[in-house]
Amino acid sequence: MKKIVCLLCICLSLSFTSVHAGFLDQFRAEKVASNTYVIHGPLGLPSPENEGFMNNPGFIVTGNGVVVIDPGSSVYTGQMVLREIKKITNQPVIAVFNTHVHGDHWLGNDGIKRAYPDAVIYAHKDMISAVKGGEGEDWIDLLHNMTKGATDGTRIVNAEIESGGGETLTLGGHHFTIQHYGKAHTFTDIMIHYQEDDVLFTGDNAGYKRILRVDRGSFKGNIETLKKARQLNPAVVVPGHGITGGTEILDTYLEYLMTLYTGVNKYFEQDMADFEMKPLISKALGKFHSWTGYEHELGKHVNGAYLEIEAAAF
Numbered sequence: 001m002k003k004i005v006c007l008l009c010i011c012l013s014l015s016f017t018s019v020h021a022g023f024l025d026q027f028r029a030e031k032v033a034s035n036t037y038v039i040h041g042p043l044g045l046p047s048p049e050n051e052g053f054m055n056n057p058g059f060i061v062t063g064n065g066v067v068v069i070d071p072g073s074s075v076y077t078g079q080m081v082l083r084e085i086k087k088i089t090n091q092p093v094i095a096v097f098n099t100h101v102h103g104d105h106w107l108g109n110d111g112i113k114r115a116y117p118d119a120v121i122y123a124h125k126d127m128i129s130a131v132k133g134g135e136g137e138d139w140i141d142l143l144h145n146m147t148k149g150a151t152d153g154t155r156i157v158n159a160e161i162e163s164g165g166g167e168t169l170t171l172g173g174h175h176f177t178i179q180h181y182g183k184a185h186t187f188t189d190i191m192i193h194y195q196e197d198d199v200l201f202t203g204d205n206a207g208y209k210r211i212l213r214v215d216r217g218s219f220k221g222n223i224e225t226l227k228k229a230r231q232l233n234p235a236v237v238v239p240g241h242g243i244t245g246g247t248e249i250l251d252t253y254l255e256y257l258m259t260l261y262t263g264v265n266k267y268f269e270q271d272m273a274d275f276e277m278k279p280l281i282s283k284a285l286g287k288f289h290s291w292t293g294y295e296h297e298l299g300k301h302v303n304g305a306y307l308e309i310e311a312a313a314f
Helices: 002-019 073-086 111-113 125-147 219-232 246-268 274-284 294-314
Strands: 035-037 060-062 067-068 093-097 120-124 161-163 170-171 174-179 189-196 199-203 236-239
Touching: 035 236, 060 073, 067 073, 073 111, 093 170, 111 120, 120 125, 125 161, 161 189, 174 219, 189 219, 199 219, 219 246, 219 294, 236 246, 246 274, 246 294, 274 294
Parallel strands: 067 093, 093 120, 120 161, 199 236
Antiparallel strands: 035 060, 060 067, 170 174, 174 189, 189 199
């Protein structure tokens, strides 16, 4: 019976893949360490042209199965990840990590589970609760609208195992330490430190060449999270968006956040309104002007940091 179910899952997976051939076919997994691979997604927002794909799905080939990190925004991106895994190994996917609640990172769970129903999915407990509370449906609707239906057919597959941070999980004989330091990019973030390759998956606590929104998170918390991540001194850093590198990924995004936050705090103390301080802060952030999302996010970031500093002052 179990074999029949697995065959049905594979057949269903293949039928979806045949419908959504095209844009996603161009992406390839890049080897960034001995056992670690990353599929670097485009930097733009979800659209009909990119079919909603914009993050960096990763996977680790262990001695006894594959561990996937953030399989993307739809059933189709999840299947694209599986296609790339199959080029490297015939081992099954045994586990998935979701770094936070934003659907462009985790709705690909559906593609993984259709092919490997026994794979276990891990996420922070607040993400699991948020998805149960309706945020999964919100992300399905948002991506449908942004992509004009290109992600349709994706089902909500929530994580099953809660992670609080600080624990080290042994999966396939390899070791994954979960980092969580409170609110940062969101209120649901975890980072995964894969010990054997000394690779840190930051989720959207850090990006490279892309400015990331802060959604019910904390600018101050994001800064503190990146400082603690920097203390780990990982050999390889995989950001939520942008090219994989070393600790310069953490340093550069930390520079952006600290320049923003300290600037807002300085001008707040001078009784300036957020719209008045924005051009001054933008000038200080000159090296980031070319980053994708800068113009779209800067005003929101200045306002968000302003409100956070204001709340702390009273």
